[in-house]
Amino acid sequence: MNTRLARVLVASLVLLWTGLASAQGPPGKDIHFTYIEGQVVTTIDPAKHTDESSHHAIINMYDPLLYPKVAEGSMEPGPHVAESWRVTDGAKTYTFQIRKGIRFHDGKELTADDVVFSFRRMVALKKGFSWLWNDVLTAEQVRAVGPQTVVFTLNQPYAPFLSTLTQLFIVNRDQVLANKKPGTYGDAGDYGEAYLGDNVAGSGPYTKESWDRQTTLAMKAFPGYWRGWKPNQITRVTYRTVQEEATMRTLLLGGQADMIDQWRTPATFEQLKKTPGIVVDETPSAQLYHIELNTQRAPLSDIRVRKALAFAFDYKTAIDQIFKGAVPAKGPLPNRVYGHSEKVQAYAQNVEQAKKELADAGIKPAQLTFDYWFPTGNEIGRQIGLLFQANLAAIGIKLNLKETPWAQMVQASANAETNPDVASIFDTLKYPHPDSHTYGMYHPSAWGSYRTISRYKNDEVTKVLEQARATVDRDAQLGLYKRSQELVVQDYPSIYVANPLHRIAFRDYVKGYRYVGLLGYDVAFYDFTIDKK
Amino acid sequence: MREFLLRRLLQVVPTVLGLLVLIFVVSRVMPGDPVRLALGPEATRQQIAAYEEKLGLDRPLPSQFGHYVAGLLRGDLGESIRTYRDVRLDIRDFLPATVELVTVALVIAVCLGVPFGIVAAMYPNTWIDNLSRLVAVPGVALPRFWVGILLQVGLAYQLGLFPIVGRAVRAPQTITGLYLLDATLTGDGGALLDAVRHLALPALTLALPTLAQVARLTRAAMIDVLKRPFMLVHAAYGVPPRRLVWRYGLRNGLTSVLTLVGMTYGALIENAFLVEVVFSWPGLSAYGAAAVLAKDFNAVVGVTLVVGLSFVLANVLVDLLYGYVDPRIRHN
Numbered sequence: 001m002n003t004r005l006a007r008v009l010v011a012s013l014v015l016l017w018t019g020l021a022s023a024q025g026p027p028g029k030d031i032h033f034t035y036i037e038g039q040v041v042t043t044i045d046p047a048k049h050t051d052e053s054s055h056h057a058i059i060n061m062y063d064p065l066l067y068p069k070v071a072e073g074s075m076e077p078g079p080h081v082a083e084s085w086r087v088t089d090g091a092k093t094y095t096f097q098i099r100k101g102i103r104f105h106d107g108k109e110l111t112a113d114d115v116v117f118s119f120r121r122m123v124a125l126k127k128g129f130s131w132l133w134n135d136v137l138t139a140e141q142v143r144a145v146g147p148q149t150v151v152f153t154l155n156q157p158y159a160p161f162l163s164t165l166t167q168l169f170i171v172n173r174d175q176v177l178a179n180k181k182p183g184t185y186g187d188a189g190d191y192g193e194a195y196l197g198d199n200v201a202g203s204g205p206y207t208k209e210s211w212d213r214q215t216t217l218a219m220k221a222f223p224g225y226w227r228g229w230k231p232n233q234i235t236r237v238t239y240r241t242v243q244e245e246a247t248m249r250t251l252l253l254g255g256q257a258d259m260i261d262q263w264r265t266p267a268t269f270e271q272l273k274k275t276p277g278i279v280v281d282e283t284p285s286a287q288l289y290h291i292e293l294n295t296q297r298a299p300l301s302d303i304r305v306r307k308a309l310a311f312a313f314d315y316k317t318a319i320d321q322i323f324k325g326a327v328p329a330k331g332p333l334p335n336r337v338y339g340h341s342e343k344v345q346a347y348a349q350n351v352e353q354a355k356k357e358l359a360d361a362g363i364k365p366a367q368l369t370f371d372y373w374f375p376t377g378n379e380i381g382r383q384i385g386l387l388f389q390a391n392l393a394a395i396g397i398k399l400n401l402k403e404t405p406w407a408q409m410v411q412a413s414a415n416a417e418t419n420p421d422v423a424s425i426f427d428t429l430k431y432p433h434p435d436s437h438t439y440g441m442y443h444p445s446a447w448g449s450y451r452t453i454s455r456y457k458n459d460e461v462t463k464v465l466e467q468a469r470a471t472v473d474r475d476a477q478l479g480l481y482k483r484s485q486e487l488v489v490q491d492y493p494s495i496y497v498a499n500p501l502h503r504i505a506f507r508d509y510v511k512g513y514r515y516v517g518l519l520g521y522d523v524a525f526y527d528f529t530i531d532k533k
Numbered sequence: 534m535r536e537f538l539l540r541r542l543l544q545v546v547p548t549v550l551g552l553l554v555l556i557f558v559v560s561r562v563m564p565g566d567p568v569r570l571a572l573g574p575e576a577t578r579q580q581i582a583a584y585e586e587k588l589g590l591d592r593p594l595p596s597q598f599g600h601y602v603a604g605l606l607r608g609d610l611g612e613s614i615r616t617y618r619d620v621r622l623d624i625r626d627f628l629p630a631t632v633e634l635v636t637v638a639l640v641i642a643v644c645l646g647v648p649f650g651i652v653a654a655m656y657p658n659t660w661i662d663n664l665s666r667l668v669a670v671p672g673v674a675l676p677r678f679w680v681g682i683l684l685q686v687g688l689a690y691q692l693g694l695f696p697i698v699g700r701a702v703r704a705p706q707t708i709t710g711l712y713l714l715d716a717t718l719t720g721d722g723g724a725l726l727d728a729v730r731h732l733a734l735p736a737l738t739l740a741l742p743t744l745a746q747v748a749r750l751t752r753a754a755m756i757d758v759l760k761r762p763f764m765l766v767h768a769a770y771g772v773p774p775r776r777l778v779w780r781y782g783l784r785n786g787l788t789s790v791l792t793l794v795g796m797t798y799g800a801l802i803e804n805a806f807l808v809e810v811v812f813s814w815p816g817l818s819a820y821g822a823a824a825v826l827a828k829d830f831n832a833v834v835g836v837t838l839v840v841g842l843s844f845v846l847a848n849v850l851v852d853l854l855y856g857y858v859d860p861r862i863r864h865n
Contacts, residue, residue: 050573126580197618214815242813246682254690407565407828
């Protein structure tokens with residue numbers, strides 16, 4: 001009896017100590033970290049973010065329902081706020097068990113009601129990533145069936161569903177409702193739009209200290225974070241916006257910044273690589289650079305003309321000289337993403353074959369003139385355009401470079417009449433699933449955005465993609481997505497050029513950085529430790 | 534004097550109204566779909582329609598204008614599609630930083646430029662005059678952002694005398710949003726020093742071209758004034774040369790400099806964005822430039838109105854100063 005009692009006491013003390021340790025926050029000294037980003041944090045509301053910098057802010061202050069398996073080097077979703085789940089009813093019903101013991105910054109425990117509220121808020125506001133659940137879920141189809149249990153009932157099976165939940169960040173329902181203002185959402189008032197525009201109601205590892213909305217977001221560690229804290233983790237973060245590249249470099253070199261963002265030029269990273277004390281992390285990104293070809297308008301509606309353009313393009317020069325070290329793209333899905341088909345090979349230049357394709361189509365090259373659209377200020381787009389112009393001139397085709405403001409390109413691609421014929425596009429994975437770069441680009445229901453300038457339609461591909469979305473078994477599902485890629489590349493709806501390198505620079509004492517190919521998740525300050533010897 | 538002031542202020546109304554009509558129309562007809570851009574490429578037609586309705590973009594242009602003016606009279610400048618909040622709040626938060634930067638830059642430009650120009654005029658074609666020319670020509674010719682980067686590398690990075698970027702490490706308690714003033718009012722010496730250190734390089738960068746212009750203009754005006762017969766008469770009466778120049782010459786030569794200062798204030802607010810970008814300064818100018826790129830039409834209109842109003846008011850102030858500096862204008 002005494003032994004049992006002693007064991008219970010010891011176990012209780014251990015539990016108490018562990019609890020206290022995590023409740024006390026990061027042990028040891030105050031560790032300050034300065035991250036420099038070129039883009040302004042436009043919002044800290046987790047129902048509205050779309051750009052990378054806002055994403056960084058939200059990832060660090062809120063918890064999503066599921067989280068990519070970053071520690072395992074994978075972008076696939078894993079448990080986080082939801083510790084487990086069941087999929088039933090032919091992949092239409094998902095039941096999530098919410099982890100106990102997660103506390104919001106105000107101390108309140110996170111429950112199923114908060115998850116339901118967060119989802120309904122996103123869908124009601126119709127901003128940010130709410131489009132992920134268009135046509136598959138409405139607000140009423142998400143219910144709390146217990147204090148820690150949430151059920152999502154989908155209209156139809158939706159293969160990437162779990163991946164989309166990495167964008168469902170949980171807000172503190174009570175805190176938001178206590179601060180709501182009159183609005184157009186019934187009892188929910190303004191759904192806390194005004195409040196969450198300035199304040200944080202999350203459970204993430206950091207809380208907001210200050211935000212001037214233009215240059216600086218200051219965050220500090222939340223002592224009660226449910227994952228606990230270890231020595232040498234970052235306790236204070238200054239997230240600073242600096243748009244001038246030379247200034248950014250000066251800050252890093254001068255030790256006034258610990259890490260700078262990924263959007264610097266290859267030349268800057270080459271220079272930083274040679275600097276002692278600076279690490280440049282280089283990894284193939286989950287981004288596709290391609291030249292989209294409008295398959296619905298003549299003469300590009302003829303596959304032989306599209307093939308001629310693809311065979312004429314000089315891939316090697318583009319990768320070696322312009323991207324300076326990118327990975328050749330093998331089809332639409334970036335090579336590093338799970339579900340990529342190994343059977344899909346990169347396109348290669350073959351000028352003679354290009355001429356033959358045109359001859360087979362009965363088209364004289366001199367008859368062909370295309371406009372090549374690229375976003376204003378995009379230097380790589382311009383250089384690729386000049387290269388492509390020279391490549392096509394070699395077979396007698398004329399290419400005009402049309403530098404266009406991004407807003408105008410987005411608008412033009414919304415309608416069939418104004419849709420460009422040839423367009424230079426960078427396209428990053430939208431959610432950690434092959435569906436993003438297959439269904440999202442090549443299913444006719446997706447037409448009307450810059451991602452679908454090719455306006456591709458192949459009934460067999462459409463059918464395969466629909467089957468893939470409806471398939472529960474993971475291997476069978478990925479097999480179908482692979483099949484869709486193999487079919488698409490045979491139709492040449494795009495000239496697949498490169499998966500550019502993701503580069504980021506930081507001081508050598510920063511440990512724990514890991515890029516898994518998903519927007520924003522690499523800059524989770526909780527994952528970093530500082531090792532200054 | 535009161536009548537003069539009232540008349541000048543009344544003239545502001547049609548000017549601002551004209552500016553409002555012009556910028557409102559331009560911001561609405563700029564190519565590109567702002568709502569699609571704001572909501573992201575994956576937004577559905579329903580989402581786009583709902584947001585357009587919220588912003589009033591589904592109405593005809595005259596109706597949109599009427600709605601905007603009605604809002605403006607209530608102090609509502611509409612929602613920014615980039616920051617998702619009232620443009621009025623954005624302007625409230627960002628304007629003080631720019632006003633502080635531009636005002637200090639202008640003070641530097643005038644306080645250094647005017648004496649520089651006078652000395653150059655007193656000793657024309659000597660080494661002092663040549664030195665002023667040597668400073669003035671590059672001052673006008675060199676791009677501001679480049680000068681800013683040079684100052685950052687030299688004075689901040691190499692010598693460590695100033696911070697490289699930012700407005701403050703420790704902001705003072707907010708009263709007006711102008712850090713120098715707030716720190717002074719609250720008696721916070723540490724915050725004042727911090728604000729001065731952060732302000733020094735951006736203000737100097739912004740001031741240099743204006744300083745050069747002021748110096749050259751003062752020189753030209755003073756050379757002209759110093760040759761006038763009344764100056765000879767004063768000299769003949771035995772007025773000491775220093776008093777002659779600073780008391781009688783300067784007041785007569787200052788009107789053209791005042792005109793330049795009036796014209797420059799609004800222009801500096803508009804042009805400060807390069808300096809704000811280089812020094813990561815949280816001001817209205819950088820906000821306005823980002824708004825144009827994002828086709829954030831309400832923000833574009835709001836910022837343009839503020840810049841236009843500053844321009845007009847600065848010129849009203851200069852008109853009043855004319856009267857103070859030159860009594861002939863006051864009496865006429």
